[in-house]
Amino acid sequence: MELLVTDTKFGSGSRWLLLHALSVFAFLYLPIVILILYSFNREGVGGFPPHHLTLDWYRTLFADEAIWDSVLNSLQVAFAAVVISLTLGVPAALAVERAQFPGKAVFRRLVLLPLILPGIITGLSLSMLFKVIGTNTSLTTIILGHGTALISVATTEVFAGLQKLDRAQEEASLDLGANYWQTFWRITLPNLKLPIIGAALLIFTLSMDEIAVSFFLIGRDNTLPLEIWGRLRRGITPEINAVSTVIFVFSLVAIVLWYRLRMRAEGGADAGTEIAQAIEGDAA
Amino acid sequence: MFSRAYKAAVTLPPLVWVTVFLLIPYLLMFCYSFWSVSESQAIVHSWNLVNYGDLLRVDVYWQTLLRSMWIAARVTIFSLLLGYPLAYFLSFSAGRKKDLLYQLVIIPLWVSYLVRAYAWKTILGSDGVLNTLLQYVHLTKHPLEFLLYSPFAVVLTLTHIYTPFAFLPIYAALEHIPRNLVEASHDLGATPGQTFWKVILPLSIPGVVAGATFAFVLSLGDFLAPLLLGGPSGIMISNIVVSLFGAAYNWPLGAAISFCMLLLVVSLLFFSERLEKKWSFS
Numbered sequence: 138m139e140l141l142v143t144d145t146k147f148g149s150g151s152r153w154l155l156l157h158a159l160s161v162f163a164f165l166y167l168p169i170v171i172l173i174l175y176s177f178n179r180e181g182v183g184g185f186p187p188h189h190l191t192l193d194w195y196r197t198l199f200a201d202e203a204i205w206d207s208v209l210n211s212l213q214v215a216f217a218a219v220v221i222s223l224t225l226g227v228p229a230a231l232a233v234e235r236a237q238f239p240g241k242a243v244f245r246r247l248v249l250l251p252l253i254l255p256g257i258i259t260g261l262s263l264s265m266l267f268k269v270i271g272t273n274t275s276l277t278t279i280i281l282g283h284g285t286a287l288i289s290v291a292t293t294e295v296f297a298g299l300q301k302l303d304r305a306q307e308e309a310s311l312d313l314g315a316n317y318w319q320t321f322w323r324i325t326l327p328n329l330k331l332p333i334i335g336a337a338l339l340i341f342t343l344s345m346d347e348i349a350v351s352f353f354l355i356g357r358d359n360t361l362p363l364e365i366w367g368r369l370r371r372g373i374t375p376e377i378n379a380v381s382t383v384i385f386v387f388s389l390v391a392i393v394l395w396y397r398l399r400m401r402a403e404g405g406a407d408a409g410t411e412i413a414q415a416i417e418g419d420a421a
Numbered sequence: 422m423f424s425r426a427y428k429a430a431v432t433l434p435p436l437v438w439v440t441v442f443l444l445i446p447y448l449l450m451f452c453y454s455f456w457s458v459s460e461s462q463a464i465v466h467s468w469n470l471v472n473y474g475d476l477l478r479v480d481v482y483w484q485t486l487l488r489s490m491w492i493a494a495r496v497t498i499f500s501l502l503l504g505y506p507l508a509y510f511l512s513f514s515a516g517r518k519k520d521l522l523y524q525l526v527i528i529p530l531w532v533s534y535l536v537r538a539y540a541w542k543t544i545l546g547s548d549g550v551l552n553t554l555l556q557y558v559h560l561t562k563h564p565l566e567f568l569l570y571s572p573f574a575v576v577l578t579l580t581h582i583y584t585p586f587a588f589l590p591i592y593a594a595l596e597h598i599p600r601n602l603v604e605a606s607h608d609l610g611a612t613p614g615q616t617f618w619k620v621i622l623p624l625s626i627p628g629v630v631a632g633a634t635f636a637f638v639l640s641l642g643d644f645l646a647p648l649l650l651g652g653p654s655g656i657m658i659s660n661i662v663v664s665l666f667g668a669a670y671n672w673p674l675g676a677a678i679s680f681c682m683l684l685l686v687v688s689l690l691f692f693s694e695r696l697e698k699k700w701s702f703s
Contacts, residue, residue, distance in 0.1 A: 150613060154510040158522075161507045164581065165529045168540030171550055172532075175543065186557065229435035236428035244436060247443055253635070254686055255642020257659050258679050261666065262446035265453055265676070285442040288435065317427045346533045348645065353666065362535050369539055369649065381536040388531040396524065 169385070176378035194379040204380055207364035214280050214360055215344040219337050221284025226291020226336065227329070233292065234299045249293070251286035256349025259286055264353040275356035282350045287340045294339070298332030331399070338395055342388065447683070453676035462670055472677035482661065482678065489657040492576055493641040499580040500587035500636040501629065508588050508628075509621075512595035523592070526585050534582055538646045541578045545569040545650070570652025578650055579640040586639060587632035594628025595621070626700040634693040638686050658682065 179189035198204060232238070233245055251259045263282050267274060306328070310320040326333075348362040355363055361380075368374055455468045476482050511522050529537070544550045547564035555561045568574060598621060606616040644659035651657070658678065665675035 151510075151514045154506055154514055157506045158510045161503050161584070162525060164503070165526070165584065168537050168544065168581065169529060169532055171544055172536065172540045175550075186554075225435045225438050228431040229439075231431040232428070232435060235423050236432045238428075238432055238436075244439065247439055248435070250443065253638055253690065255639070255659060255682060257642055257644060257662060258450070258683055259443075259446075261662070261675065261679055262450040263442065264666075265449045265672070266442070266446040269449060281442065285438070288439070317424065317430075342531060346535070348535055349642075352663075362533060365533075365535055365539075366645070369535075377536070377539065381533060385532050389528070392524070392528065392531060 172378050173382050173385070176375060176382045178375070194375040195383075198376045198379040198383075201376060203359075204361070204364060204376070207359045207361045210276055210358050211345050211361040214276060214283060215341045217280040218283035218287055218344040219340045221280070222287040222291045222340050223333065223337060225284075226288045227295050227326075227333070229288060229292045230295035230299055231325075233296060249289045251350075252289040252293075256286070256347070257352070260350035260353035263350070267354070273356060274354050276358050276360075278354040278356065279351050279360065282354045283344045283347055286347075286350055287343060290340050290343065291336045294332045294336035295329055298329045302328055334398065335395065338391060342391070345384075450676045450683075451680055453673050454680045456673045456676075458671050458673060464672065472674045475674060476677060476681065485656060485661055486658045486678075486681070488572075489641055489659075492572060492579070492655075492657060493637045495576045496579040496583055496640040497587070497633050497636040499576070500584045501591075501633060503580070503584045504588035504632060505591055505625075505629065508592040508595055511592060526588055530585055535645060537582060538578050538649050541574065541581065542569065542650055545574055545577075569650060570655065572651065572655045574650035574652075575646050575655045575657070578646045579643060582646075583636040583640055586635040590631035590635070591625060591628040594625040594631075598624045623700070627697040630693050630696045630700070634689060638689060641686070642682060 174187055176194055177190045177192070178187040179191040179193060180187070229248055233241070238244075260282065263278070263285070264274065267278055272278065302325075306324050307320055310324045311317070315323070346362060347360075348366060351360050351363055359367065365377055365380070368377060453464075454472055455470070457465045457467065457469070457471060459465050507526070511519055511526075515522050542549070545568040546552070547566060547569065549569070551568065552561075552564040555565070556563075602620055602624070603616060606620045607613075611619065641657075642659050643657060644663055647655050647657040647660050651660075659682075662675045662678050662682075665671045665678070
């Protein structure tokens, strides 16, 4: 019905809109298609048409220890960043929603700042801190950097979840004699399961892809994006296409899983939209 | 209903952490911007405005800053031109396919940003996919050299990367427009064009402002796309900061530039928030 109405309303205009939408999708997907296609091209990257399909680049990739070391480093960093940013982001969201304290407005903005501020500024200022206190850069400093910058994501996601939460359950729990600690673990946290899982997935993928902050905090061990970056500076190598394709497939699986989880639990805005609103709108 | 102890328990840990790892580092960067570097490359803790003076005096700094803003402005305009009609199409004409298409806009964000920039490099290079394709179909005899290592390549790549960021808040704004307003406008005799210009567009302005802010701020601070695809004419302000922290080893000057960027970004956020409030209808 709605489709019918809009069709008559917008008439010939909607054909142009459709065409425009198709072109934008083509623009968004072109590099990804090229990337995947040329990961199977024996002659490597570039050159049209691609021919001699091969799995050689994948073989090279699986034999390449430096890449897999960096993947392991990135996984470590991402897991640790999820733990840190959730451990601090969940209380931060509770604080923003439930407590009044001096400097609250500044605190809220400061937490969100790394999300919109160019990563280079956050990375630089943290590297200055570590320099001043005399800490050498390593994976640990990257973990601290990611963990800190991504508290923003945890806070916005959990905050959005908290606003939909029914306070009556917590009140009932407290009235029935549970203390705050028990209420938090048994009522508040289980009710926030979905936003927390969503935030964790988002933080994980953002950390896996992060480069600007890591750039200034890197020690001897590379993360995957920095390893790729190092190779790109030396020239184009088709293993990069192969490793990117592998990661893309993993990401797709993660999205589908997340989407089904969300569908089952029903509703809510998408993570990206919530973050957009948190930064731009005056939510609290 | 929450006790003071509860509030303190949820407030203090993040407050302390954010102070130590965000507030103090940003302030430290501010301090650094007043210091200088000695002959022996040690940081001299004497306070002066030399770095800010250099910013105004040395052409390459403020020119690069202006060029970065111009690149970011173009990226913003193109992202809006691509993102707005797409968001409009999804919101008003896509019917039941809406959710699927929405996911399709998001999915490219899951491919590493670095890798997508690199994919554009393989497309635009002189032996790249596009040039060999053009020669294959005999449209050109020689590779087009302006495609890669130019501001064009940077604008194209950043537009590709930030279009979904511009799209998201616009789509959210369009979705929040009560459909009966659109129907009412139509019933009262407005043409589709009038309905768009007088009802839909004004109501979606907050989303447009948010999307534009995202695209502008995120592309302004970018340093990877210019390094990969920009060539000498596509250098942006962050590239200068990076080199000041690396090879050129002048942290204080780098800090001064970074602090100017920070001020620029924060004031843009401030203004866009004002603008959105002014235009929001709820």
